[in-house]
Amino acid sequence: DQQVKQNSPSLSVQEGRISILNCDYTNSMFDYFLWYKKYPAEGPTFLISISSIKDKNEDGRFTVFLNKSAKHLSLHIVPSQPGDSAVYFCAASAKGGSEKLVFGKGMKLTVNP
């Protein structure tokens, strides 16, 4: 069964607007969450992470929010840029970023100029 779920396969936004990517998880043992971005023909690139002891982490245009009670996290990109167009994966781990990661299926983000 899918322990990490990205229920929307795609999202299209206008340049300069906010992009919100959502992720849900089912395993209560997960305590570390990461977002990766992937361009075609490249490996995933780390974007931002959050530990379960926090509810928000911010890095430049990227902010991740964690709602533990709802087992839900989201990635906000503000402002969105055409170069952000890629597939975004949500991943989770039970013991931090250096343990095995469980990935969602990914969401394709398209930012239109």
Added chain:
Amino acid sequence: DTGVSQNPRHKITKRGQNVTFRCDPISEHNRLYWYRQTLGQGPEFLTYFQNEAQLEKSRLLSDRFSAERPKGSFSTLEIQRTEQGDSAMYLCASSLWISGSGDEQFFGPGTRLTVL
């Protein structure tokens, strides 16, 4: 370039043949991971090493798959008697793990395997 490198980038083989992939991690990283990604799915964990020791292997990994990291640096992933279902992107990642904390994993570009 000091990132994770993988060779070959593409491999086409016939069913029943053996294939071997190589991964060179970021030099100071002590952990190395293998994942597999099929179309429309996220990467799926296969196995990982800390230095030379293989710490965990996925139950989904059949006996036809074997991975090694003999000197704690590069790693190889071998698939014996390949099947068409083995066709996928094989991703390698590395990270620096220090007791009590962990760093994010850095991925290589992957090896795309096609089994005819």
